[in-house]
Structures are given as structure tokens and as C-alpha cells.
Amino acid sequence: MSPRAKSRLEPAKTNPDFIRNFCIIAHIDHGKSTLADRMLQLTGIVDDRSMRAQYLDRMDIERERGITIKSQAVRMPWELDGQTYALNMIDTPGHVDFTYEVSRSLAACEGAVLLVDAAQGIEAQTLANLYLAMENDLQIIPVLNKIDLPAAQPEKYAEELANLIGGNPEDCLRVSGKTGIGVDVLLDKIIRTVPAPVGDPNAPARAMIFDSVYDSYRGVVTYVRMIDGQLTPREKIQMMSTKAVHEALEIGVSSPEPEATKGLGVGEVGYLITGVKDVRQSKVGDTVTTVAKPATEALKGYSEPLPMVFSGIYPIDGSDYPNLREALDKLKLSDAALVYEPETSVALGFGFRCGFLGLLHLEIVTERLEREFGLDLIATAPSVVYEVTMEDGKEITVTNPSEFPTGKVKKVLEPMVRATILSPKDYVGTIMELCQARRGSMIDMQYLGEDRVQLRYSLPLAEIVFDFFDQLKSRTQGYASLDYEEAGLTEGDLVKVDILLQGDQVDAFSAIVHKDKAYAYGVMMTGKLRELIPRQQFEVPIQAAVGSRIIARESIRAMRKDVLAKCYGGDISRKRKLLEKQKEGKKRMKMVGRVEVPQEAFIAALSTGDEKKADKKAK
């Protein structure tokens, strides 16, 4: 075993030969953050007293959900054969929604630790990131984690990993992030096998931005990997895509707390602070150079992230609209992928149409808005972008079902994805059924090991944004994993289904669905609303319609009794308090025509795959 390094190599002056840049690729819950914790402790940069679980996950949501949203880089010293090295661990987001960010993180490394739970084996998302890493020519170090678990099957999964990336099952390291077993061996192996970074120290500076984080005290913190040349503090720097010029107020490394340095040299990883307040000024994938000695060619790989999923976000209390706007403006500073524009809904009032990278991104943004800005929100059912061509040749882009044109439609194009599903072979039948029901067509199927199967499907994105993942999980007892990537547009036979309450259309419930599914959607939504909307003093018909044709109908019977029988021995206060409580309740009611609809009903009707919760509320 190697000892902890006695001294550290000084940033800006480190010989690239003694630098190792690596990332950890792992599925959610496979223990990446815990392994990172042990590395911080073992290398001595965080002492035992300051240690806390998931040290690097800064946002509350990250720590609670155990997922990493924003990546970070940490510089750690480690000694091997008498030589001190600087190891830069670049943390990558684990979720498919953030594939673009993952690919930029990978581009900043020469090696990747492929971390797999020894009790569960590799999952689809990990596989996707592994492909990306191999495409980037990263040196892969297979590692089985959680070998201390009784359910661990390291032999079985070592075999699986060897099949996947080549090599011998014995080469697969076995560690436990929880107990620390094997972590030192892993650090040694990183130094031995991950190539040192290569770059030209005398060329014009080129640094790749692999992450950009908004900090309310310091403004935007930009994480970079130096490729060529060097950057020094107080220097004028330039973003090559936007040509924007800033001053590098501070340059430093995270270890793991930020430490200002005299600069960054070839192969080093660190951060820049320019005083900019908006992450859009510092885009992931962009190249940083200097004004004094500018590079002529940007590093390749930069692209703008495109929103894939849209949802209307509305404040429950209409008077919170300005606060929501302000909150979105602030969030946008730290989340370059978030897009939004104002939108009005008859049922929900004023809100914003927001675009997201995927479903998790949507969830995270709404949760952050609610938690960090204290807002109560309703998010409408997620939808995708449709390209509609009319008979008269007019083309319309639809991001909200209510914008779907009413005239003669010639064709509708919808976005497709290529989905990869990994699962134990026993569930193949049920997965195929699900994909079939979601208009999927199989691309191929292959066995990864003896009992694990990879299925690839082409599916409309719209079919997976609505509860597909929940369905997949519940049908496979949680064993299947999913990854998907964009796969262009395809023509689909699509119609808009409207929902009418007492004849009034409720825009929030409109949906664009395949013609064959319009009836099922109508029946589902009218049934759900019948359960969720309390009885009024008149009968309320609920209808689903395609154009002017009614395809499903339910009705809420009139309420006959709404009166408290007695006032106990002159206890008037009690009755008045009940009335005051009703006043509070009233605030959470929205009027659709004459029908009072509680906010909870909107939320429950719009929430996907959450039948149980909806049922409970209806009682």
C-alpha cells in the first residue's frame, strides 16, 4: 500500500507527468459519492473531524436524493514509489438528462473509474456513460463497489465487466466505499494506468470548460481543464464561442475547498472566477483562451444544450407570479439548460412554459423553485415539441398542446429517442409489452451475461415522458434501467384531446396523443377528474373531445348536503373558525366556469403515474 503523500505538488508548476485526471462513472446509488468521501479522507485533504457524508454534493437536493447534478473537480495528493502525484477527480452527473455535461466532463479526463455495485451489476445509464468514455479513448478501470454487502456477487459481475470492456475478471478491483477496503489500491492503480495529460506549454492557452456553477457570493465559478499553455490570475481571458472578454479575478483548485493559486498549467484542472453573474457567459464545452496570446482554434465538442421536454409551471397563488419570474431568472444563472417564456392558462392563470433536458431536470428545477424560493407550484403534464405542417403549407412548432392548430393538418412530426434498457432476462416479456404499448419498435436485443439482457428500442419521446420510467420500474421490480438519446423526428398519427368541464375547455389537461390512444387518454383523464373534483351543488359533466367529437364522458353528481347540523351549547366561535378555515381553503380553489376545482385536483390529475396519491386525495 502507498503512503499518504508527505507534501503536495504546487499548482501552476506541476509537471504534467505527475498529474492524473480521472472521473468516476457510476449509476445512481452505486456508491460514487461514498467512494469519493473515502478518497478525500485517505489522501488527507479532508480530516476525519470535518468529514460528512457525500462531502462533494453541495445542494440539499443532491444530498437528499443521493444524486449528483453539478459536477466538481477535486485535486488530491497521493504518493507512489516515492513520487508525489496530483490526482484530479472530476465528478460527473449520473443521469441521462445530463449526457451533454457528462460528455464534457469525460473530455477533461484521461481515465475513468467504472464503478459498479457488486450486488447489482451494471445499469443502462452507466453503460451509456461507459460508451462515451470509451469513445473519448479514456483508460477504463473497472471497480466493483460494496463488496462488504452480504448480497455482493463480485465474481459474477467481474465476469460481466470483463465481457463488456475486455480483459480478465481478475483485473477488476474490489472495494468498499463504506469501509474503505481497496481504496488505496485503486488510487495506486489510477496512477499506474491512467495516462498523464499531454499538451504544449508554450502554445496559446486553451482550457475547456467542463462545468460552470453559480455561487451567490462569488458569481459564476467556471471549472476548466487546461489543454495547452497556461492561465494566470489578473489576466484578460476570452471565451472563444462568444468572444466575450473577462478578467480572471481568481484562479484556483478545489482541494476540496477552493484554494487560490498562481495559475493553471498544462493538464491541470481548476476553477476561474471572473465576477460574471450568469452561467450563460461561461458555457460548458466552450474554450477559454487569453486576450494577449489568443488561440486560433477552439477545442471541439461544443454545442448548445436543447430542451427536450416542456412543462407549464404556475404558482398556486396567482400573486406569486412575479416571485416565480424572479426565481426562474435566478435559477437560470446556475442552469444554462433551463429555458422559459411567459404563458397564460385559462385554468391556472399566469405562468411559464419551461423547457428541460429531461424529466429529472424538470423535477429538480421544480423542486429547487419550491424549496429555495419558497414557492408553491403546479407543473402541467410534460410534453414534447411537435412540428406541425398544415394543408396550406404553413409550419407550426408546438411546445404546448393548447397551441396545436385546429385547421386541416397535413402532417405532424414528433421527436423520437433510441432507448437502451438493461434488465434481468426474466422481465424481457413484460418490457417488450410495455414498449409495444408505447408505440416502440425494437432495434435489437442482446445478452450481456448469462441472465442480463440489453434491449434497444426506438420510441416516441412523448411516450416516455409520461410515466414510462415508473412503469418500467414497477414491472421489473426495480431491476430494469433505462437510458435514451435523441433520434430525430418521425411522422406520427397524432391528435389533440381536450378536456371540458361543464362545457368549458380546461387547457391544462389538453394532450397530444396518438390517434389510437385518444380514447384511453380521455377515459383515464375524465375518470381521474371525476374522483378528484369535489361535488358542486349542480351536476358537472366532464368530457373528453377530439375537435368537436366527444370521445369520453363522466359526470360528477350534484352535492345535496353541505350544512353543519348543530351549534353546540352556544359555541359560535367554533363555527366561525370553521368558516375562516373555509376562507383559507378558498384561496386554493380555481374557478373553471362555475366549477370550483381545488388546486390539489389539478396537481393530482397532472401528476404522472401517481395513482395512489391521487386516490387518497379523492377520499
Next chain:
Amino acid sequence: MATFHGYVHVPFCRVRCGYCDFNTYTSEELDGYPQTAFLKHLEVEVQLARQEESVRPLSTVFFGGGTPTLLPANELAQAFTLLKETFGLEEGAEVTTEANPDTLTFEYLETLKHSGFTRISVGMQSANRSVLKTLDRTHSPEAVSRSIAWAKDLGLHTSVDLIYGAPGETFDQWKESVDTAIGFETDHISAYALILEPATKLARAVNSGLVEEPDDDLAATKYEWIDSQLASNGFHWYELSNWAKSEIFESRHNIAYWQGQDWWGFGPGAHSHMSGSRWSNLKHPSSYARVLQTGEVPAENRETITATQLLEERAMLELRLRTGLDVAVVSELNPNHAKVISGLIADGLVDGKSAISGRLILTLKGRLLADFVLRKLLGL
């Protein structure tokens, strides 16, 4: 000037009924407080009340509970005499006690009559044994009949209370109760819908699925039934849950609550309202007694009603009466009143003719939706 009324809360029961969340205690729950001390403490509170300037001769006195008739007849009589002698009594005052049929004898009622009681309200609840069992009532249907007969022989005004909508109560069982109550030929009948109060045994049984949840639609049908049956047997409704054979048999004490008159509630947990201020007494007899002994009124939850609250309360209470609610009250509370009221007339919830002449009177459909009507009137 408002009339003045006395309420005496006797917080004792032999058993606690599963649906009841009133302030009442069985002997085990009294924590050593002796029922025999009740009269003594009542006297202390009466003396404290006497020092208030606003008290004056009583228009009505009402003994409620709990079970007032758990007290020996002479104690109940003494309690009334105490109030009468302290505050004075108006000519023709109404003096009522609630009575549990289990506790009554002819002699008991005779003692009350002689001391000046004018009216007995018997907690009948149902004529059906299985419904009574659901409600944990221990009396037999026959005991009610007997008690009413004695009371009538003594020249007391009589009323029975019914509860509809007990879990499992069928429409036929309810009809049986209504017929039986009418057969007693009382002057007055009250019928209250069962409310599942959260902290009761019955509510827990419903929540845990042991007992079927009462159905509101069935309760509405039961209300419509009793209203029509009483109407064809010479009763008229004067408040949502109360019917009387003629105006003189209407409970003036209850009307006083709905009209916002002044009343002092004596005894543990009793509620009072004196010229715009409300309070209630400490609930447990022991804590009530402890504060009394320091020479203070054992009041808590004191509040002074603001002008707006007063209007809201008037709307809330007067809407329940056959005499109805003054449109002016609504117009002060809700700028949009005209549109709202015309909507309520159109929906058949308030009577159109009386609304035009300035009073909002609920129709039968409106009575069943009174809380909804109130919310609309208040612009909620």
C-alpha cells in the same frame, strides 16, 4: 337591548357515547372531582357573574350537558333556584333541561316542575335498538315514551332530539324513528345529522374501516323525509334542525343563540356571549374549580368580536332561521351581493319573493346546502 339568557353546563355522563365530543366526563375521567361539588362551584361562578353590570333578569334558562339529569332532582332544582334568585326571571321565562330517558322518574320530573322548569328535551336519538347501540346509547325506546308521557301529565312542554345518519342506519330505520317521535305528540322535535368528530371513537372506527362511513346523500334524503313528515303532522321548521307545533313551542333559548343575544354559560367548558365579547370556561371541572376558588371567572379564549366578524356571524346564524337574514347584512359584506343572490335564487336555494322584500330565507334545497349558500353570500 339584547335579552339575557342563562346556560348551565353539567359535564357528567355515565358513559361516553362513541359519537360525542362534548365537554363531558365519566366518573373515571373526573380525576377525583366529586359530582357533589358541582352546585357549590356553580354558586361561586353565579356570584362572580352577579358583579357584572350587564347581567339582568333571565329570559330563558337551559341546562345542558353532559347529562344534567345525572344530578339528583333537588340539586338541579336548587341550581335553577340559585339563578332565578340571583338574576331574577322574566315573566313567562322558558326553563329547559336536557334529559336522558334512563335517568328520569315521575318524581324526578315532578320536582323540576315544582321548582319552575317549563320544558323537557329528551335525548331520544333513535327508535331503533341497533342504531341506539351504534350510538352507544344505553336507554330503551320505551323509556323515552314513558318519560314524555309523565312530562305531559305534569304540564311540561316536551321535545325529543333525533340523530340521523348514524353509520349503518337504513332509510327504513330512520322512518321508524320519525314515526315514533311523531307518535309521542311532543310540541317540538329536533333532528341533527350525525357529525363524525375527529377525536371520537366512532370517527376512529370509520377511519379504520370497522364501521361504514355515513353517506351524505342518504342523510339528505332523511332530512327531506323528516321535514315532509313533520310538516304534514302540524310542525313547522323555524331553524334548520328544529321544528315546533306552533310559535310558542319554539325554543326561545336556542333562538337567542342564533339571534346573537347575551348569555352567560355557567359550568366547565360553557360558552358565553355578553355584548360583543365571547369566552368559554376552562373545560375540566378540576381546573374550572381551581380558578373559581381564586375569585376569578375561569374564562379562556376571550375574544371581542369585530364589526366585520359580527356581520359574518349574523349571516352565519340568521341564515339558519326561518325568519331569515337581512339582505343589508350581505350587502355590507359583499359588494357583489346582487349577482350572488340572484344566482342563489336561480339555483333554487333561497326564496325569491322574500329576497325581493329584503330577507334571505332558505328553501328546502337551500337548507341542505346552507353552508354553501353562506360561502357564496360572503363571496368565498
